[in-house]
Amino acid sequence: MEPVEVTYLTDERGDGPAVLVEGLPGIGQVGKVVVDLILQEIPAEKVAEIHSVFFPPQVVIGDDGACRLVNNEVWRYRSPSRTYLFLTGDCQSISSEGHYALADRYLDCAERFGVTRVFTLGGYGVGHLVDEPRVLCAVTHPHLRPMVEMAGGLFATEEPGGGIVGAAGLILGLGLRRGMEGIYLMGETSGYLVDPKSANALLRVFARLTDLEIEADRLQSRADDMDNALEQVREFERSRQNDELPYFF
Template identity: 30%
Template sequence: MGLRRPHPDLKVEEFYRPGKERSVLVVGLPGIGGVGRLVADWLRELTDAKLLCRIYSRYFPDQIQVTDRSYEPLSYSIYHTENVGRDLLILTGGFQPDPTSTEAPYRVAEGIVEYVQSLGCRTIVAVDGMTEQKGIAVTSNKLDVLKKLVEAGAKPFRGRIEGVAGLMLGLIRLRDESICVGVLSGCRDVRRDEAAALRALRFIDRILGLNLSI
């Protein structure tokens, strides 16, 4: 479908648009233990999700990705699937915005929130690791949602959620029509903790009713 500019700081190379509204977005970007990125990658594979779009921004690191035959700017990807009984979007990427700029994460997070809401997304689940607690901890902008998450076996989270995922939750909190949820899994290895990521994936599977084969 070509390039779109849904926000002044983003360009989106969109391949198609989902037909349904009220979708759920799972955000999995680099962070503690690699939990978010691992969950997003596994979720994409388990649901056979299709590439919906690539997101580009001037606030991304000043690099290009070179392969054997070509190169391209760094980008985030959003995948889409309807194979799990609901309309599911998955945001993933291999980096955080320019770490030398305090403005970059805000601009990118704001742009992504506006774009996914234009697709009809009204629930965002951000996934990350944590060192403050063991097991699964959660947060939400809706008290009734938080209560259900705790009833599902999680503990209320207290601490900071950094990067684009955390900022997206913060920005969505200002939009009363949307539900935001943070799912954090306790990590022993802050570099790559597959056990923590699997714990988070199983919790997300349970709360969203995806019925994944894991």
């Protein structure tokens, strides 16, 4: 097996302008939740599968009991005005070298289909629950900033302090070397659970930057369910603390 294997499911190529949207697993699964929801809403077709020795050494088991190697996938959707490629899947690399190798191959695939602009979507872990998640942003070219701000994205120079790591950062950086424009959207999230509320906030900003008409009601419903579940946990914690209060006679 080669370090990175890309299997194309179509011989078609693109001549642009196309857009790549990355939503691989990450902090709070924010980007993955957004891309997976979009793919449920549009008639996209799978155009590529990626397998790699840099992925975790495991298989996943489907509902039918059958197992398969972990992999990532690229899906294509043609809107009235442009072509979109969506990168999603099971995992990211388990090594720094793998992150670079995989990002390079993701961009090879993007060039094959005529991509000129890249969106990478992710979460910004703050270590605590967030009632109203902000969507923090970064761009590869200054002229993109006003458009992102008009869509509701925020630019905070002190955040994220450690930069953008993993596929989301490298696709931007390596894409810039290939002449691609890049926009990163990250929803604030606790970082320790799947966060549909953060994903919903990110989706609203992303939708304003594209011509995709995506219904976010299902994400809002999941966010409401999460709020209810967390409130029950808080209530349990409060009651337990009250039960543990000392009594003096």
